[in-house]
Amino acid sequence: MSTDIRKSSYNCDICGKPFTDTRNLIRHKRTHTGENPFHCDVCGKSFSGSSDLTTHKRVHTGEKPYDCDVCGKSFSQSIHLTTHKHVHTGEKPYDCDICGKSFTENSNLTKHKRSHTGEKPFHCDICGKLFSQKGNLKTHKHIHTGEKQFHCDICGKLCSQKGNLTTHKRSHTGEKPFQCNICGRSFSRIDKLTSHKRLHTGEKPYHCDICGRSFSVNSALTMHKRIHTGEKPYHCDICGRSFSGSCDLTNHKRIHTGQKPYHCEACGKSFSVSSALTTHKRIHTREKPFHCAICGKSFSRIHNLASHKRIHTGEKPYCCEICGKSFTQRSHLTTHVAIHMKV
Numbered sequence: 554m555s556t557d558i559r560k561s562s563y564n565c566d567i568c569g570k571p572f573t574d575t576r577n578l579i580r581h582k583r584t585h586t587g588e589n590p591f592h593c594d595v596c597g598k599s600f601s602g603s604s605d606l607t608t609h610k611r612v613h614t615g616e617k618p619y620d621c622d623v624c625g626k627s628f629s630q631s632i633h634l635t636t637h638k639h640v641h642t643g644e645k646p647y648d649c650d651i652c653g654k655s656f657t658e659n660s661n662l663t664k665h666k667r668s669h670t671g672e673k674p675f676h677c678d679i680c681g682k683l684f685s686q687k688g689n690l691k692t693h694k695h696i697h698t699g700e701k702q703f704h705c706d707i708c709g710k711l712c713s714q715k716g717n718l719t720t721h722k723r724s725h726t727g728e729k730p731f732q733c734n735i736c737g738r739s740f741s742r743i744d745k746l747t748s749h750k751r752l753h754t755g756e757k758p759y760h761c762d763i764c765g766r767s768f769s770v771n772s773a774l775t776m777h778k779r780i781h782t783g784e785k786p787y788h789c790d791i792c793g794r795s796f797s798g799s800c801d802l803t804n805h806k807r808i809h810t811g812q813k814p815y816h817c818e819a820c821g822k823s824f825s826v827s828s829a830l831t832t833h834k835r836i837h838t839r840e841k842p843f844h845c846a847i848c849g850k851s852f853s854r855i856h857n858l859a860s861h862k863r864i865h866t867g868e869k870p871y872c873c874e875i876c877g878k879s880f881t882q883r884s885h886l887t888t889h890v891a892i893h894m895k896v
Contacts, residue, residue, distance in 0.1 A: 581697045612630040619634040624795045636658050645657050649665055668685070680697070724741070735750070748770045758850070787799050789802060812825065817830060817833055832853065835854075868881065
């Protein structure tokens, strides 16, 4: 008997798949029968193969026998080490045959292809919503259960996703691992960096279908649309005042509480909103980031630049209701109105 014949002499009598030895054939047949004869004596979970059980037990023991010879990182499975090494080599062996994008892991390619096919194989058995990734379904289910299983060991806050907890912890550590390669500014979240980069590129991909105005972030578009609808969904439970944005409500509430959580590390002065602290710090740094495109004069505050520009344009938007005289600045109108009041 030739070597080639021996190599395919064991065939599955259910699907016909060939195997080189009986052990692999027996294990394969369990995919048809559903048999899982190997049981974990710690948690009771069952497996079709003894090697799967061995790998699983490392979850309990913490054993990671596969070490990367480049950086020393350890893994519980050899396949995870193989995939990790692509980080060092830059190898992306799995290519999308539709758009050509490459991936380090076959599972990531599989997920990516669903962006082309629209396939959403993961189904919520509560509301019926479909998802392209299993992880997204798992996260979605927390909406129904209210479960928040990830706990911050610093402040006790609970998060429904591990990624949200990681991001939240940066509010304690001050870590900002995402850096803009244009200006060097750092961010705690990658989506904030993506939005920030649009300041440099000028990209505004979110368009208002009512007036056509464009925005660099989707949240800004959502808030803008409330100008058209008049919607103010955020209500102060102390005075009843309503706001179009949640951050506006948060800032407003500090009027009632007197809270000033933003502190200047140079002089110790405190502020109720972060933007006020940012502006104040320029007193110490003497930074003037807002420049007039006509004469080049610089300002520490954007509204000071706006007022200055009226010198060039001649615009006088503040009008006296008594005599009709117009002014370039609101403060000048206030001073002028006082003249009428004295008469």
